[in-house]
Every structure is written in C-alpha cells, then in structure tokens.
Amino acid sequence: MPELNAQALHFLQTRRSRPAKTLGQPVPDRLALEPLLTAAARTPDHGKLEPWRFIVVEKPAMARLADVAEARGVALGLDAEQIAKGRNQFDTGNLAVVVVEVQKPSAKIPALEQTYSAGAVCLALLNAALAAGWGANWLSGWASHDRGFMEEGLGLAPHECIAGLIHIGTETAAPPERPRPDIQGITTWLSD
Template sequence: MTTPTIEPLRPLPEVRRFLAGRRSRPAKTLRAPAPDRAALERILEVALRVPDHGKLEPWRLVVLGGAALQRLGALAEARAAEIAPDKAPKLAAQFRDAPLVVAVVAAPEPSEAIPEIEQTLSAGALCLALLNAAHAEGWGANWLTGAVAYDEAFLRGGLGLEPSQWVAGFVVIGTEGAVPPERPRPDLARIIRWVDR
C-alpha cells in the first residue's frame, strides 16, 4: 500500500489577499441569477470542509429557492407580527427578495466526547466557510439570522426542523448588485493581548 504524498504548506499570497479583502455583500443588493445546482454543489463541497470534532457532521443544509422563498417570506411576516412586529417587512424581504438562501441548520448529535458548544461552533464555521466559498466562486453572499431563526413555529412549520435543531444562519447567495463600501475593521491593539509567560 502506498502512502499518499502530501505537499508541505507554503505561503499563498493570493489566498491571503482574498481573505484580507473579504467583505459580506448586503443581502438587499443581491440579485438573480443565483448559482445553479452544479455551481452551488461546488460551493457547498468546499464549504463543508470545516472543523468537525469527532466527525459528527452536526449540521444540515436546506437550499431554498423559487416558491419556497415566497412561502417562507409570507410565514416570516406572519410570525414577525407576533414575535417582532417592527421587523416584519425586513424579515419577509429576507426571503421574498433573495435569489437563493442556504439555511445552515445546527443539528447537534448526542456525544459524551464532543460538547454541544463545539458542535455549535462547527455550524458557525460552516456559515463563514459558505460565505468564503461563494465569494471565491464570484458570487455575492451574506449571513443573516433574525427573529425567525430562533422561532419554533417558523423552524418546524417553515423548514421542517426537528426540535433539537435550529438555524445558525441563512446565507443569501446571488449576483452582486452593488459593491459595498469598506467598513472600519477591528483595532488589533485594542482587542489582542499577548501572553508570553
């Protein structure tokens, strides 16, 4: 049996430039067309390469398009009337106006070895990996949540999730309609503490 050859890591300046310029695109500026199924599968294949302690795969993906987005927009508006009345139009538009949404569902697995918090962090990592993979393929993307991401009626009735599941993020993907301005970034001196001993 031959051992596969693994190339040593080397600097990748083009990847560093990409990451240094990473910027979410506001969801309201994303338009059709969205990636087709083959293009989206390429994005998802890359995005799923996230840390996953114990190989539990504690997440699921629900790809939402077309009539499903209109249905969920109506449901979001109805649920918002009860849970966040001032946000109803925004929550409805989050679905109705989106070209494509990938719901990243946190689906923790029972495990004595892997705490649920680690599984939750893996779902968050998947949201960011999905953004980066979409951007790397030339699509605009944004990670949203909102009140319906935590609303039992929306999660069960709208997405068919199990009681232990919840939405870590609704990732909107589409064609960029406007280039967003750069925003201030964190001041490293303010947020980093170096400990040498």
C-alpha cells in the same frame, strides 16, 4: 518557513460580505452550488459528528417562507416593522442556503462545540461563495430564532436550529469599505 498562498491570504484579508438586498440574478445553479457546499462541509468538526446540514431555498420557496415569517410575526405579536423585516429577506431573496445546526448526542463533544462547528460552516460557505465570484451575505433575524418558523417553514426537528441563512447571488452594487478592528487593540501576546 511554510509555503505562502499569497492569493488565498489576500482574499481572506480583503473579503467583504455583500448586503443581501443588493444580490440579484443570476444565482448559482445546483451544479455551481455543489462545490461551495463541499468547501463549507470541510469545516473543523471535532469528533466528526457533522452537526450541521444544508437546506437550499430556491426562489419559488422564498414566497412561502415570507408568508410563514409574516404569520409567525403576527402570532408572536411583533410590530409591523419587525414583521416586515422578517419577511423582507425572503421577499427579496433569490437563493439562500440555510445552515442547520444538528445537535448530536455525544459523551465527548459538548453541545457548544457543535454550535461552533455550525457557525464555522456558515463562514466557510460565505467565503466559498465570495471566492467563487458570487455576492453573499450571512443573515439571521428574529424568524431564524423562532421555533415555529423553523418547524413550519423548514421542517426542522426539535434537536435542530438555524445557524444562519447564507444568501448568494450576483452582486449589483459594491458596498463601501467599513472600519475594521484594530488588531493591536484586540490582541494579547502571552510569552511565558
């Protein structure tokens, strides 16, 4: 029987993202953020391609990204509510880590597996931040799927895209628990 890490298992079974709008100051400084990024980078990575990288967006850069999101929303012809929503996560954000998916040519590792790895980095970073006592939330939104925002706002290359924006800060309000999946209803056991 393997040795149980009850504390880690309990954390994973009870973890809860914190709404980004409830994350305040202080935020982790560079020294506090490095172990979280290190933990996230230990994610499964078939072929050791490292098909991801990080962009840390600090508070001063948030205002610029809010302006880029608004300008892109106008250029795309989005309605005022969509534009405001795209802008808001940067207007109210204090710190976010953009997990950038970096597709790398490989004869052995399909592009989809690289996407899975980048998504796993997002969850690993989210969990690392929560385990370290910070509040954290994984967001996306229309701006994170807009090529113009990716290039103008973050300088991403054509083979890169945003896997997620992980907002990290101090929790100011605990969210209520929400319904969780019925494990029996979503699990199939194959015995032969």
